Amino acid sequence: MPAKTRYSILSLVRNALSYHENWEEAWRSPEPKPEYDVIIVGGGGHGLATAYYLAKEHGIANVAVLEKGWIGGGNTGRNTTVVRSNYLWDQSAHLYEHALKLWEGLSQELNFNVMFSQRGLLNLAHSPPEMRGLARRVYALNLNGIDSELLDLGQVKAFCPILNFSPKARYPIYGAALQRRGGVARHDAVAWGYARGADARGVDIIQNCEVTGFLISNGRVTGVETSRGTIRAGRIGVVAAGHSSLLAKMAGFRLPIQSHPLQAAVSEPVKPVLDTVVMSGAVHVYVSQSDKGELVLGAGIDGYNSYAQRGSPKIVEDMFGALVELFPIFSRLKVLRTWGGIVDVCPDASPIIGKTPVEGLFFNCGWGTGGFKATPGSGWVFAYTIANDRPHPLNEAFTLERFSGGRLIDEHGAAAVAH
């Protein structure tokens, strides 16, 4: 495995001398080997992070990541890039906070600029009951040692003055919760950075390779059938958001997951105007401004099941209505594009990370509308689970069995709108 060039100001200058035509590839495109120690199904951020931490933390480098499309072409490249850890229950708070801590050192860790920007994340409340709900969440977070604070109306005005503070608004702003360590990251760079880091440690990243079935004997998984032939492995991790139910069906079990479209949009680019992330559950929108100047905004899910990677215009219309309600200043902005991704929706808005009824087969799914923020933590705990054949304390509550044991982790308050 040739060592990768370290990205730095020096490598930038050196490559400038040859007109940037001689940069080495960030990862190889090898032919699949007939057998690996571990196969990861799904080459999104979570799958690539899993492969990276398997190689780095657990010394398991004989790993293949199988991606049916191309790296970062699924939900990793379709989300609204928000990162936060303000979840209510202890189990979720610890999991997402672990991810947030990994985010804070990720660019250095991967030697790849993921443009993580902790610009703060403002959750608006529009009524006293909503404010009490936020207060409950803030206090729970503080008990878990996670930064979060309540802002009254005056403090919200000072923090984000371009919001509509008119008492005549349809939903007047009442207050907010703020997580200052929250923010945004560049989603593509996260996939590319993990892909490059995993590849450098010996992981084979195999694109255009769709899994069509599992090889199972005596209740144990032994490999996968793919569009590029049979590949064997004793341990297989599936991280294929949107299509988790289909893969579970191939392996012979059912999941409590439904696939729904989640839509997002960007505006034309404008000069810096919004220096934080704003979300509102009451009017149903969340928005930030990208470094290119586009407003990036997202909606709630479409109500019906779909695999079509598109949704109904009604959702987009509601999303823009909500945006203009919060920010009348944006009413003349043009929309550059809208799109949809297919998300796994779980009944309790919490993920499933762990073992399955098939020995050696692990699933990481059900992140619903907010998986991007968890990417590093999700990969980290999933790598631990696969390497040790048991969950890490951070993900031991997120089993598939919680649905038969009645131990649901209801995060609709933290996850239903906000991502």
Added chain:
Amino acid sequence: MLLIPCPWCGPRDESEFACGGEAHIARPTETDRLSDADWADYLFMRTNPKGVHYERWVHRLGCRRWFNLARSTVNHDILAVYRMGEPPPASLTDLKARGG
């Protein structure tokens, strides 16, 4: 946007409807003998197919009545509409049995 053929009101805009999820999930009868796994299957596990999905809808802002749709989750085509309590059209289930 879906144009949904309500069995009572005719074709109406999707915004008048709400989707009630997978159809034909029967509540178990002998609940005192049901295992935890069977309860979980009834309450939470879903088919979530890529292809024909049998689902319940309610004409929320119209006649407020429930009905079933067979709809493709790949291209959103509505393949059949039928009333509550009726089985899905045989033409579709035959197709499905053949792997369609």
